[in-house]
Amino acid sequence: MKILLDMMGGDNAPLAPLEGAAQVIKAHSDIEIVGLGDEQAVRALAQEKNIPLTGITLVNCTQNIEMDDEPALAIRRKKDSPTVVGLSMLRDGEGDAFVSAGSTGALHVGSSLILRTLKGIKRPALACMVPSKEKNYLLVDCGANAECRPDMLQAFGIMGSCYMNKVNGVADPVVGLANNGAEETKGPPLYQQAHQLLKETPGLNFMGNIEPRDVPMGYADVVVCDGFTGNVILKMTEGMAKMILTILKGMFKKNIGGMIAALLLKKDLFALKKRMDSEEVGGAPLLGAKCPVIKAHGSSSGKAIKNAILQAKTCVEKDLCGTMQAALNEMNARQKATEQTASAESQE
Amino acid sequence: MKILLDMMGGDNAPLAPLEGAAQVIKAHSDIEIVGLGDEQAVRALAQEKNIPLTGITLVNCTQNIEMDDEPALAIRRKKDSPTVVGLSMLRDGEGDAFVSAGSTGALHVGSSLILRTLKGIKRPALACMVPSKEKNYLLVDCGANAECRPDMLQAFGIMGSCYMNKVNGVADPVVGLANNGAEETKGPPLYQQAHQLLKETPGLNFMGNIEPRDVPMGYADVVVCDGFTGNVILKMTEGMAKMILTILKGMFKKNIGGMIAALLLKKDLFALKKRMDSEEVGGAPLLGAKCPVIKAHGSSSGKAIKNAILQAKTCVEKDLCGTMQAALNEMNARQKATEQTASAESQE
Numbered sequence: 047m048k049i050l051l052d053m054m055g056g057d058n059a060p061l062a063p064l065e066g067a068a069q070v071i072k073a074h075s076d077i078e079i080v081g082l083g084d085e086q087a088v089r090a091l092a093q094e095k096n097i098p099l100t101g102i103t104l105v106n107c108t109q110n111i112e113m114d115d116e117p118a119l120a121i122r123r124k125k126d127s128p129t130v131v132g133l134s135m136l137r138d139g140e141g142d143a144f145v146s147a148g149s150t151g152a153l154h155v156g157s158s159l160i161l162r163t164l165k166g167i168k169r170p171a172l173a174c175m176v177p178s179k180e181k182n183y184l185l186v187d188c189g190a191n192a193e194c195r196p197d198m199l200q201a202f203g204i205m206g207s208c209y210m211n212k213v214n215g216v217a218d219p220v221v222g223l224a225n226n227g228a229e230e231t232k233g234p235p236l237y238q239q240a241h242q243l244l245k246e247t248p249g250l251n252f253m254g255n256i257e258p259r260d261v262p263m264g265y266a267d268v269v270v271c272d273g274f275t276g277n278v279i280l281k282m283t284e285g286m287a288k289m290i291l292t293i294l295k296g297m298f299k300k301n302i303g304g305m306i307a308a309l310l311l312k313k314d315l316f317a318l319k320k321r322m323d324s325e326e327v328g329g330a331p332l333l334g335a336k337c338p339v340i341k342a343h344g345s346s347s348g349k350a351i352k353n354a355i356l357q358a359k360t361c362v363e364k365d366l367c368g369t370m371q372a373a374l375n376e377m378n379a380r381q382k383a384t385e386q387t388a389s390a391e392s393q394e
Numbered sequence: 395m396k397i398l399l400d401m402m403g404g405d406n407a408p409l410a411p412l413e414g415a416a417q418v419i420k421a422h423s424d425i426e427i428v429g430l431g432d433e434q435a436v437r438a439l440a441q442e443k444n445i446p447l448t449g450i451t452l453v454n455c456t457q458n459i460e461m462d463d464e465p466a467l468a469i470r471r472k473k474d475s476p477t478v479v480g481l482s483m484l485r486d487g488e489g490d491a492f493v494s495a496g497s498t499g500a501l502h503v504g505s506s507l508i509l510r511t512l513k514g515i516k517r518p519a520l521a522c523m524v525p526s527k528e529k530n531y532l533l534v535d536c537g538a539n540a541e542c543r544p545d546m547l548q549a550f551g552i553m554g555s556c557y558m559n560k561v562n563g564v565a566d567p568v569v570g571l572a573n574n575g576a577e578e579t580k581g582p583p584l585y586q587q588a589h590q591l592l593k594e595t596p597g598l599n600f601m602g603n604i605e606p607r608d609v610p611m612g613y614a615d616v617v618v619c620d621g622f623t624g625n626v627i628l629k630m631t632e633g634m635a636k637m638i639l640t641i642l643k644g645m646f647k648k649n650i651g652g653m654i655a656a657l658l659l660k661k662d663l664f665a666l667k668k669r670m671d672s673e674e675v676g677g678a679p680l681l682g683a684k685c686p687v688i689k690a691h692g693s694s695s696g697k698a699i700k701n702a703i704l705q706a707k708t709c710v711e712k713d714l715c716g717t718m719q720a721a722l723n724e725m726n727a728r729q730k731a732t733e734q735t736a737s738a739e740s741q742e
Contacts (some may be wrong), residue, residue: 179637189574192582226537226625234540234622258629262637274582277574278626281606286634289527289610290666294642297662304662307655314645314652318638 055148066351403496
C-alpha cells in the first residue's frame with residue numbers, strides 16, 4: 047500500500063512527517079510512503095537527525111501552501127505544492143491515500159477540485175473524533191462546510207456511520223443529529239428537514255436529535271451537524287476542557303493541601319488531560335472525497351503523523367470509500383424512487 | 395416598585411415563587427409583589443409553610459401554560475394564565491417588570507404579542523449569564539431565535555452591552571461575535587454581515603469575532619450569536635462541565651488517595667461546581683421586550699426566584715429598556731442616514 051504524505055504541512059514540518067513516516071515504515075512492512083515536499087531539506091534533516099529514508103520515496107515540490115493562503119486561489123496557483131501534487135497523484139492512482147497536516151481549507155477545496163468526490167457528494171465533510179465521557183465520538187462536519195443543505199446532513203450521517211463501523215470497528219453506530227431539543231420539530235428548517243431524511247434512511251441507526259448538553263456524555267457514536275455548528279461543538283469542547291483544567295491547576299497550586307491532592311491524583315489527572323487533548327485523537331478524515339484523505343492536526347508530532355498514516359491504512363484496507371459509495375447509492379436510489387412515486391401519484 | 399410574579403411557573407411552583415417573594419419583601423421595603431396564579435392554592439401553601447403574605451398581592455388565574463403547550467397557541471388560548479395576565483398588566487402599566495420560571499417559549503411569544511417590543515426589535519432575544527474562567531459573560535441569543543438576520547445580531551450586541559453596563563455595572567462592556575475564526579470574512583454570510591454591522595456601531599466596544607475555544611476563557615462580556623448557536627454554546631458549557639466533574643468524581647472515589655484528595659479540595663470543588671451551575675447565575679432577561687421581563691430557570695429554588703426579582707428591580711431602577719431604546723434609535727438613525735447617502739450617491 048502506498049500512502050502519500052505531505053512533508054511540509056503543519057507546525058513541526060518537515061521533522062514530524064519524517065519521524066512519523068519512519069516509525070510507520072519500521073513497524074509496517076506492507077506500507078510504502080511517498081513523501082511530498084522540499085526534497086533537499088528533507089534529506090538534510092534526515093541525515094542530521096539520523097532518520098533512515100528506507101521505504102520513503104521523496105517527490106520534490108517547489109511550492110507550499112501556507113496557512114494564510116486563500117484556499118481556492120492556492121489550489122489553482124500553487125500547482126507544485128504537496129497538497130496539489132498529492133491529490134493529483136491520488137486521483138491518478140499513484141497512491142492509495144493522502145495524509146497532510148497542512149491547510150485544512152486547501153485540502154478541502156483541493157479534494158473537491160482535484161481528487162473529486164463520491165457520487166452524490168458535492169463537497170467532502172471534515173470529520174473528527176471528539177472526546178466524551180464514555181468514548182470518543184465522530185463529529186461530522188466539524189468545520190469544513192459552514193452552510194449545508196438537509197441532504198448534505200443526511201450524507202454526513204451515512205458516511206459517518208460507515209467510518210465508525212469500518213475504521214473504528216463500532217457495530218451499528220448510533221447516529222445523532224445535534225439539535226436544540228429532542229423533538230423532531232425542533233431547530234431551524236435545515237435541522238427539521240435533515241431529521242426527516244435521517245429518520246427515513248434505511249440501515250442507519252438514527253437515535254434522533256441529540257441535545258448539545260448530552261453530546262459530551264457520548265450517547266452517540268456519530269454526531270451530525272453543519273460545519274459552523276460543528277466548529278462550535280469542537281471548539282467549546284476544547285475551550286471548556288482547558289478552562290476547567292486551568293481552574294483545577296489553580297486549586298492544586300493554592301496551598302499545601304492542593305499540592306498533596308495533585309500528587310495523589312497525578313496519574314489520573316495526566317490521563318484526563320491527555321484524553322481531552324485533540325492531538326491524541328488522530329487525524330480528521332475528509333469524508334466524501336473519492337479516496338481516503340486524512341487531515342492531521344496542524345500541531346502534529348511525529349507520533350500524531352504516524353497515527354494519521356495508520357488511520358489512512360485502515361481506510362484503504364476496509365475499502366471505506368467503496369462502502370460509503372454503496373451506501374450513498376442506496377440513499378440516492380431510494381430518494382429517486384420516492385420522487386417518482388410522488389410524481390406518478392400527483393399525475394394520477 | 396411593583397414586580398409581577400408568576401406563582402405557577404417552574405418545577406417548584408408555587409413554593410419557590412412564594413419563598414422568593416417573601417424573602418424579597420422582608421429585605422426590600424420599596425418592592426411590592428403581585429403574585430399571579432391559583433390564589434387558593436398559594437394561600438393554603440403560605441399558611442401551611444407559615445410564609446407571610448405581607449406585601450404580596452395575589453391575582454387569581456384560572457389557567458396555566460404547561461411546558462408541553464405550543465407557545466403561540468397557549469398565548470392565544472390561555473388568556474387567564476399568569477403569563478398572559480402578567481404580560482398584559484405590564485403592558486397596561488399595572489407593574490414595572492415581570493418574572494416567571496414558566497415556559498420560555500410562551501414568555502418569548504407573549505412578550506412580542508402582548509407586551510410588544512422596543513422600536514426596531516421584532517422579537518426579543520433571550521440572554522443569559524454563562525460561567526467562564528475569568529467572569530460570567532452574557533450570551534445573546536441563548537436560544538429564543540433559532541433563525542436571525544444580521545441586523546438582529548447587531549441589536550443583540552447593542553442590547554447586551556446596555557444590559558451588562560446597567561445591570562451588571564460593567565464599564566464599556568467588550569462585545570464579541572461568536573464565529574469560527576478571527577478574520578472578518580469567516581463564517582456564513584449572516585455572520586460576515588453581522589460583523590460589519592457591529593463594527594460600524596458607534597459607541598460599541600466590539601472586539602470582533604470570538605472563537606468558541608476562547609468563549610469559556612471570558613474574553614468578552616457579551617457574546618453575540620443566533621439562538622441556535624447560542625443554545626449549543628450554553629448547553630455545551632453545561633454538558634462539558636458535567637462531564638469533567640463526573641470524571642473527577644470517579645477519580646475521587648477510585649481509591650484512598652482519591653478520597654484524601656477530595657477531602658483536601660472539598661471547599662474549592664464545591665465552589666467550582668457551584669460556579670458551573672446555571673441555577674446560580676440568575677434569570678435570563680428577554681432583551682428587546684418593552685418592559686423588563688426575566689425568565690427564571692425552570693428548576694429555580696426560592697433563592698433563585700429572589701435573585702430574579704432583584705435582577706428585575708435593577709432593570710427598572712437603571713431604566714434598562716429606555717437606555718436600550720435610545721441606543722437602538724441611534725443605530726436606526728445612522729443606518730437610515732447611510733442608506734440615504736448611498737441612495738443620493740447612486741442617483742448622482
